[in-house]
Amino acid sequence: MITKEQVEHVAKLARLELTNEEKELYTKQLSKILDYIDQLNEVNTKGVEPMTQPIPTVNVMREDIVKKQFERSEMLKNAPHEEYGFFRVPKIGE
Amino acid sequence: MTAIKSKTEYETVIGLEVHAQLKTKTKIFCSCPVDFGAEPNTNVCPVCLGMPGVLPVLNRQVVAYAIKTGLALNCTVTKHCKFDRKQYFYPDLPKNYQISQYDQPICENGYLEVSGKRIEIQRIHMEEDAGKLVHAGSDRLHGSDYSLVDYNRTGTPLIEIVSMPDIRSAEEAKEYAQLLRSILRYLDVCDGNLEEGSMRCDVNVSIRPIGSTTFGTRCEIKNVNSFKSLIRATESEVERQKEIIESGGRIIQETRLFEENSGKTVSMRSKEEAHDYRYFPEPDLVPLEISAQWINEIKETIPELPNQKKLRYPKDYGLNSEEAKVLIEDRNLAEFYEAVIRLGANAKKAANWLIGPVTAYMKEHKTDILNCCMTPKQLADLLGFIEKGAINDNIAKTEILEELLGQGTDSEEIIKQKGLAQITDTSALKEAVKEVLESNPTQLKDLKEGKEKIRGFFVGQVMKKTGGKASPQIVNALIDELIK
Numbered sequence: 274m275i276t277k278e279q280v281e282h283v284a285k286l287a288r289l290e291l292t293n294e295e296k297e298l299y300t301k302q303l304s305k306i307l308d309y310i311d312q313l314n315e316v317n318t319k320g321v322e323p324m325t326q327p328i329p330t331v332n333v334m335r336e337d338i339v340k341k342q343f344e345r346s347e348m349l350k351n352a353p354h355e356e357y358g359f360f361r362v363p364k365i366g367e
Numbered sequence: 368m369t370a371i372k373s374k375t376e377y378e379t380v381i382g383l384e385v386h387a388q389l390k391t392k393t394k395i396f397c398s399c400p401v402d403f404g405a406e407p408n409t410n411v412c413p414v415c416l417g418m419p420g421v422l423p424v425l426n427r428q429v430v431a432y433a434i435k436t437g438l439a440l441n442c443t444v445t446k447h448c449k450f451d452r453k454q455y456f457y458p459d460l461p462k463n464y465q466i467s468q469y470d471q472p473i474c475e476n477g478y479l480e481v482s483g484k485r486i487e488i489q490r491i492h493m494e495e496d497a498g499k500l501v502h503a504g505s506d507r508l509h510g511s512d513y514s515l516v517d518y519n520r521t522g523t524p525l526i527e528i529v530s531m532p533d534i535r536s537a538e539e540a541k542e543y544a545q546l547l548r549s550i551l552r553y554l555d556v557c558d559g560n561l562e563e564g565s566m567r568c569d570v571n572v573s574i575r576p577i578g579s580t581t582f583g584t585r586c587e588i589k590n591v592n593s594f595k596s597l598i599r600a601t602e603s604e605v606e607r608q609k610e611i612i613e614s615g616g617r618i619i620q621e622t623r624l625f626e627e628n629s630g631k632t633v634s635m636r637s638k639e640e641a642h643d644y645r646y647f648p649e650p651d652l653v654p655l656e657i658s659a660q661w662i663n664e665i666k667e668t669i670p671e672l673p674n675q676k677k678l679r680y681p682k683d684y685g686l687n688s689e690e691a692k693v694l695i696e697d698r699n700l701a702e703f704y705e706a707v708i709r710l711g712a713n714a715k716k717a718a719n720w721l722i723g724p725v726t727a728y729m730k731e732h733k734t735d736i737l738n739c740c741m742t743p744k745q746l747a748d749l750l751g752f753i754e755k756g757a758i759n760d761n762i763a764k765t766e767i768l769e770e771l772l773g774q775g776t777d778s779e780e781i782i783k784q785k786g787l788a789q790i791t792d793t794s795a796l797k798e799a800v801k802e803v804l805e806s807n808p809t810q811l812k813d814l815k816e817g818k819e820k821i822r823g824f825f826v827g828q829v830m831k832k833t834g835g836k837a838s839p840q841i842v843n844a845l846i847d848e849l850i851k
Contacts (some may be wrong), residue, residue, distance in 0.1 A: 276403070279588070282643070286454075286455075286456075286643055286645070287456070288456050293516075293711075305383070307424045307849060309598040310759050313445050314706055324396065325449050325648035325654065326449070326648070326650070326653055327591075328653060330653045331653055331654050331655060331656040332653070332655055332656055333424065333425065333652075333653050334426065334427040334430065335398070335424045335426060335427065336422070336427060336428075337391050337393050337426050337427065337428035337429075338392065338393065339392055339393050339398055339399075339400045340393075340398035340400065341409070341412075342399070342400070342409075343411065343412050343413075345406070345407075347407050348408055348411050348412070349408065351418070354513075357407070357515065358406060358407045358409075358516055359407050359501065359515035359516055359517055360372055360408070360515065360516040360517075361514075361515055361516075362513060362514050362515075362516055363458075363511050363512070363514070364512050364513050364514050364515055366562075
């Protein structure tokens, strides 16, 4: 189960503004999802090391060598707004 | 009768989180160059911009530098560790998460001894730096409702070095941070420039009544850009907390910003709205298994560290701690000094020359020992000429040193060219001394009456006559002989 307060908290962290109806709806929907995932808790994992990576590989590293560089214009192409070579974003904070 | 208000004495408790930018050529997870003066967004690629579908690949040098630092700070290097995602939304972070290390930092449980006191180091972890925001408020953006972002810094490798709350004063915090910076520089892993942000200190401050064993509520202070600010920020925060507690208030755990101009800390965000980072293991990177062999290889590359030199210099070279400190501050100067001694120079004299006239020259010319032309051999030779009596100290300082440092001409050459060789010919000097004594009868009378203070006047006059080249020892001996 998830509470409406938790939904509000997560929404705030995600910078989402929700209406009261949405909060009610998402509380129900997220609870359903979590309950479904909760089935995993039925498996006995006593003595099993937590797995953080499904791939049985370690130590994938590269050498400290500068490779291909990109044109700024190319990098800014996906920016909705740009100015003076910067990415332009809505003002943050006070 | 008036009641005397009881005055509680407080103890300051400080823990430091130091972020150090590593001196690698490329970023931590992509091959973009790390280059500070570059034009905005010229050192970015799809990986550090967080484009969909890209994968980070760890820079081996970052791991090596983190291990090197951990070993120098007496940490245990973990055998197994991983990276985690730290989620927060801010435009300087294009992926909306920072790749960091949460519960398995690469190094743990170290310590640093500061003036004989052990400050425990809780952990060192690796992470990526964020970009830079140009906020509205600068002239060009005045009155605008947006910010501009430069992602060149995004992905610059950082290590975060977290101390335990073992520090008890602002001064001690400064000493710890200075020693830490010096070690990072000796290891050649970080520039350690607080003003430019290649080393950044976050200060956790709380206070508690003396004798109390529990900690007070702490505040974290950011934006401390110099050692001076570290002291000012800490002291003003301690005062603020005292005032609140003494007026019956309660400290709120929060992040505060130090303002250079007012010298005060101001609230940035309180715990109520603090970030809930929702860490989880970074699925795009595989774990690290660090072998004992790699650790040993890195251990071999660690030079003698400043804290070790600080103990050794007084013992081996007879220097006092202040002299040792000046020489050790810059690794290159310390190594230069040791090279001069290896060439047979007197340790104390070599130290005096480096701390005195050489340092004065470097300050005046805004340079350092590596950028001076003088080699250790040349300084050792110069000291040798003085010792042998071929030139006197003063001539060496005023006539030779500048050329040695600036052009790297051998002393022998300069002595020949300028004719600076000390006059040690007794008969030649005898004439000069005689003349000086005879032409100053009043002073001579004083000297004969035992007024030794006047002796310097005569020596000075002889020096003037001989262009400063007379041997002061011989001049003194001649004065004694002639006034008998």
